[in-house]
Amino acid sequence: MDKDNFLGRWLADDISEEEKKEFENSKDYLAYKDILKGVEKFERPIFDIDKGFENQKEYNKRYKATSESKVIKPRFWLYAAAAVIVILFGLRTVFFSTIEIRTEMAETKTWTLPENSVVTLNADSSIEYDKKSFTKNRIIQLDGEAFFDVEKGSSFTVKTKNGDITVLGTEFNVYSRDTHIEVHCFEGKVQVSNSKETIILTPGKAIKSNAEGSLDSKEVKDSKPSWMLGKSTFNQVTLQRLIQELERQYDINITTNNIDVNRLFSGFFVHNDLDKALKTCFEPMNISYIINNSKNISLRNK
Template sequence: MQENYLAKWLNNELSEEEVIKFKATKEYATYQKIVETTKGLSAPKFDMDKAWNDLKKAKTVAVPEEGSKVISLNPLKKYLRIAAVVALMVSVALFYNNSLDERISTQYAERAEVVLPDASEVVLNAESKIRYSKEKWAEKRSLSLSGEAYFKVAKGKRFSVNTPDGTVAVLGTQFNVESRKGYFEVSCYEGLVSVTYRDKEIKLPAGNSFLVIDGEITPTQHPSTTEPAWLSNESTFKSIPLRFVFEEFQRQYNVKVSTKNIDESQLFSGSFSNQDIELALQSISVPSQIKFKFEGNKVLFYAKAP
């Protein structure tokens, strides 16, 4: 494509013959798609005359000698306008490409099952989200995760899960990733998982987990099941601070949790049902030796009187 075709097309200056040639180029379809996408958009208000006057003021003004030839710079205005439109189209193109990403999210007390383009399966736990490019999936199997998800990855090229805490990479396996504020855990249930945390790679064979709490790598017990307990509607913890237990309870039941006179750093080992809130409250309070008040959609956990 001739370099000036785009500028002339934007300015409606192409001849009929040039339009035919331009439409025959491979770039035309892309530009046309951008134009269609931007029909509902408008550029920010821009005072071209004011900008032009400011530019002239910023230049050192030279007084022409008598009889010298003065060249008008007005034609540059047209090209500045074209440049502004091209810049807008580039920005919109980037926005358009980003908007092609698939985004799936869950709210409190909600789950979602997702089948990726390569038939890999993802189950999202409550308050979680993933984002990936469906268009580029064949080239790069990569997605972003915030929250918790269980993956059954179809065999193929490298499959990456990017989280704010680290990256998990596999070729084909089953594993669980939880990435929340102050908590990052990866458990491998089949195959081999590679976890990159703070530029260090950790290999996890099946039956192993990697846990980071508040930035500290924490020893953890090996998974004793073939899949995470939450898939069977149960939240399980092994020596985990109570505050993470309360947060998970809040996510699973969509209730507001508050505490009073409780050491939330106290370690908790046990589980609670994700389907029976009364049973779940007992499962948390009894082993922790605390009490609770449940009213409406609010739960208060508090310490027993001495």
């Protein structure tokens, strides 16, 4: 196989059946094919092939080539695409070094990081990190909620849009959605920093942000986050946040109608029985609910 111009000939469909079969059985075939899908989204340059052919003949006459050469109509965009593929293939480790782990509605997932720390994601959450540099800097981005069991070692930092959490080796839970952040420390020490302050948490301690963005301290009694034990627990949260969590855990849509979603709720709901969860949440608030179908719930005041 002539590797010097093989990619260009492959793109131009100018290879023999034997070469084609050999290439499709090679380890590089799938990688080139995937990259080509992206290249095909580029706008192809427009060339006037006939005009280019005539210009080439005029050029040959003017310079009186000593030997007769065959002029081939060039397939310019195909060979340009081959060059782009070579570049992208060489740089693909740069573009694909970021690892993203995501959970859907009503899903949890456990993931082991390169240095053996373990992350368990709650529903509708994601983490992201650079696999090439992670073992050196141990920095991870979180959107949503996750429990971290961190391997002892160098500093481990969880970055969120609402603040950063830094530890050396510990167990802690981070909730970061919208403008709210909440961190529970179960083992070791946890440093939580946002734009306003920095707080050190020890086992059994927690913080949550208030409406002004400051960090309020509170106690933690459980040994693990309640959501890892199959229920979601709340202390003085708005109905809006409660409803959002119900939607995440059960993959449903809740229509609030004229319900005041700024009312405060303290309590819990289980993750394995929708009807029981709805009763636990709304009956104490004097709110009735209608299950329209498996995905849609309507609320109304009694």
